[in-house]
Amino acid sequence: MLLELTNVEVVYSDVILVLKGVNLSVAEGHIVALLGANGAGKTTTLKAISGLLRSEDGEVTSGSIQFQGVPIHTEEPQNLVRRGLVQVVEGRRILPHMTVEQNLLVGSKVLKDRAERRQVLDKVYGYFPKLVNLRARVSGYLSGGEQQMLVIGRALMARPRLILLDEPSLGLAPMIVTEIFELVESLRRQEGIAFLVVEQNANVALAVADHGYVMENGRIVLYGTGPELRENEDIKEFYLGMSISGHGKSFKDVKHYKRRKRWLG
Amino acid sequence: MTSLLSQVANGALTGLLYALVAMSFVIIYRSARVFNFAQGEIVVVGAFLVWTLMSAFDLPVWAAVPLALLASVLLGVLIERVILRSLVGEELFAFVMVTIGLLIFIRGVVLVAWGPEVRFFPAVLPMAAVKVGALVFDRAMVIGGALTLVVAAAMSWFFNRTQLGLEMTAVAEDHQTALSLGIPVTRSIAVAWGISGLLSTVAAIIFLNGKGMTFLASDIGFAALPVALLAGLESIGGVVLGGLIVGIALGLASYFLDPIFNGGVAAVFPFVIMVIVLLIRPTGLFGWKTIERI
Numbered sequence: 435m436l437l438e439l440t441n442v443e444v445v446y447s448d449v450i451l452v453l454k455g456v457n458l459s460v461a462e463g464h465i466v467a468l469l470g471a472n473g474a475g476k477t478t479t480l481k482a483i484s485g486l487l488r489s490e491d492g493e494v495t496s497g498s499i500q501f502q503g504v505p506i507h508t509e510e511p512q513n514l515v516r517r518g519l520v521q522v523v524e525g526r527r528i529l530p531h532m533t534v535e536q537n538l539l540v541g542s543k544v545l546k547d548r549a550e551r552r553q554v555l556d557k558v559y560g561y562f563p564k565l566v567n568l569r570a571r572v573s574g575y576l577s578g579g580e581q582q583m584l585v586i587g588r589a590l591m592a593r594p595r596l597i598l599l600d601e602p603s604l605g606l607a608p609m610i611v612t613e614i615f616e617l618v619e620s621l622r623r624q625e626g627i628a629f630l631v632v633e634q635n636a637n638v639a640l641a642v643a644d645h646g647y648v649m650e651n652g653r654i655v656l657y658g659t660g661p662e663l664r665e666n667e668d669i670k671e672f673y674l675g676m677s678i679s680g681h682g683k684s685f686k687d688v689k690h691y692k693r694r695k696r697w698l699g
Numbered sequence: 700m701t702s703l704l705s706q707v708a709n710g711a712l713t714g715l716l717y718a719l720v721a722m723s724f725v726i727i728y729r730s731a732r733v734f735n736f737a738q739g740e741i742v743v744v745g746a747f748l749v750w751t752l753m754s755a756f757d758l759p760v761w762a763a764v765p766l767a768l769l770a771s772v773l774l775g776v777l778i779e780r781v782i783l784r785s786l787v788g789e790e791l792f793a794f795v796m797v798t799i800g801l802l803i804f805i806r807g808v809v810l811v812a813w814g815p816e817v818r819f820f821p822a823v824l825p826m827a828a829v830k831v832g833a834l835v836f837d838r839a840m841v842i843g844g845a846l847t848l849v850v851a852a853a854m855s856w857f858f859n860r861t862q863l864g865l866e867m868t869a870v871a872e873d874h875q876t877a878l879s880l881g882i883p884v885t886r887s888i889a890v891a892w893g894i895s896g897l898l899s900t901v902a903a904i905i906f907l908n909g910k911g912m913t914f915l916a917s918d919i920g921f922a923a924l925p926v927a928l929l930a931g932l933e934s935i936g937g938v939v940l941g942g943l944i945v946g947i948a949l950g951l952a953s954y955f956l957d958p959i960f961n962g963g964v965a966a967v968f969p970f971v972i973m974v975i976v977l978l979i980r981p982t983g984l985f986g987w988k989t990i991e992r993i
Contacts, residue, residue: 486879515881523879529872531933531987532865539862540869543881551862592881 435500436462436596436628437483442497444482446490452478454652455497460596463626465618467639467660469673470649476632477524479649480598483630484521485511501596516544518595525604526581530574534565537573537584541591558587561617579610586617599631603638611635615642636673640664701833706950708834714946715844719902720923721930721938722851723895728932729858729871730891733783736798738899739920740805745771745900746820746907746916747813753821760823768900775896779889809914822909843905847939850898854935867891871933925973931986941984945969
């Protein structure tokens with residue numbers, strides 16, 4: 435396994451238990467979707483993996499996180515990037531006052547020299563031809579879709595094996611969302627990069643995912659392959675907004691109290 | 700007429716010196732997002748380091764100055780390590796209070812270590828005046844002005860073109876994003892404090908060359924404040940322009956206004972500019988504006 439979480443517990447500020455024993459794994463070159471409602475602990479899971487948790491007073495208190503077979507839950511983020519694990523933080527966190535190319539170059543911290551940086555830069559421009567014309571533009575003025583491309587491109591600059599992608603669809607038009615997930619799929623196919631994607635948009639995420647996990651209240655409550663989850667009655671009802679018959683749901687019929695989420699029972 | 704020209708030209712040189720000190724503010728602010736009120740005190744410590752090595756230990760210039768520069772780099776890194784690192788993630792207010800505390804603390808240490816008496820700062824740079832036509836300049840200030848321009852160009856290049864500089868700029872933008880890209884944030888901040896300490900001591904040498912000094916020389920830190928704010932706290936190139944504007948305004952003020960008010964206006968004038976800048980354009984001339992897309 436490329437990434438393996440076993441019984442991971444995370445506590446914020448020494449008191450708030452957010453993850454209550456999460457088990458999750460990502461195989462080499464796979465796309466894995468992590469779904470769940472707001473506050474379920476999805477982002478915390480990603481931050482626990484990437485080591486960003488500690489900058490927010492969070493801590494992995496038990497369980498283990500292994501990347502390529504090596505325990506990493508005490509590792510500094512910079513060493514994880516060096517090993518090939520990059521997180522794309524939620525909310526398109528570009529460096530707004532720097533140009534597109536400067537943004538990309540900042541991401542290449544772990545590369546050896548100028549020549550290697552140039553080479554990877556050209557490759558990234560190959561995946562995002564739109565960014566070529568924008569290379570000298572101050573990134574704060576790009577459109578939302580372009581910014582999302584930029585942060586993914588910036589993550590690619592570190593030549594990662596695994597990208598943790600936090601809500602790439604946030605606030606973007608459906609067409610752009612489709613475009614981004616097609617890109618994720620082609621990066622997996624051509625570069626063999628694995629993705630762990632946190633998404634609210636279950637439909638589009640499960641369309642490309644090999645596997646998916648559903649989180650609720652700091653626990654994994656459901657696991658399956660992409661197609662399995664898409665056929666699951668509960669997923670259909672609660673995440674895809676369809677009635678049991680499989681057709682679009684009318685708001686007239688919404689009665690959540692009738693059907694409980696079974697995994698909570 | 701010559702007198703006006705002389706005031707303006709000397710004002711511009713003073714402005715460039717302020718710009719050098721302002722640069723040491725800006726470099727820290729750019730990476731750590733800390734506004735270091737104690738910058739003037741660090742200049743004084745740098746000055747006393749040079750004085751101690753040259754006057755008390757009788758070291759030659761070529762040994763004393765590099766040693767003092769090295770020590771001031773270490774001082775910057777030490778302050779970051781010991782005091783500011785433990786504050787990472789705290790509120791802005793905590794940082795403001797800590798750097799003000801640092802100001803008081805260093806001033807106390809300087810008084811205990813070197814005492815309040817006037818010392819003669821050794822002439823590191825040549826003392827002979829520079830004459831251009833009818834204008835007379837302090838040679839140290841002329842060298843300093845040129846040095847400021849060179850340093851500013853070098854720093855601009857460093858922060859915009861080199862990998863380490865870009866990474867430090869990224870740290871200035873957002874600590875967490877920088878962290879997620881594998882940039883060692885604390886190390887970047889330590890580098891910034893080191894560079895800043897170095898520039899402070901260079902400024903001290905230019906400022907005090909061959910003059911008498913006491914611990915009160917730290918006032919230069921406050922004199923540089925309007926320059927940093929006028930330029931905008933993130934812009935290195937802007938600091939040079941800000942320094943020139945403030946310096947020339949200072950020269951004009953001392954020529955035109957001092958006779959009317961019986962002197963003293965020139966000392967206050969930069970702060971008048973500062974207040975006006977803060978009212979009209981809080982991000983300064985070249986600072987990072989909050990980018991909002993509509």
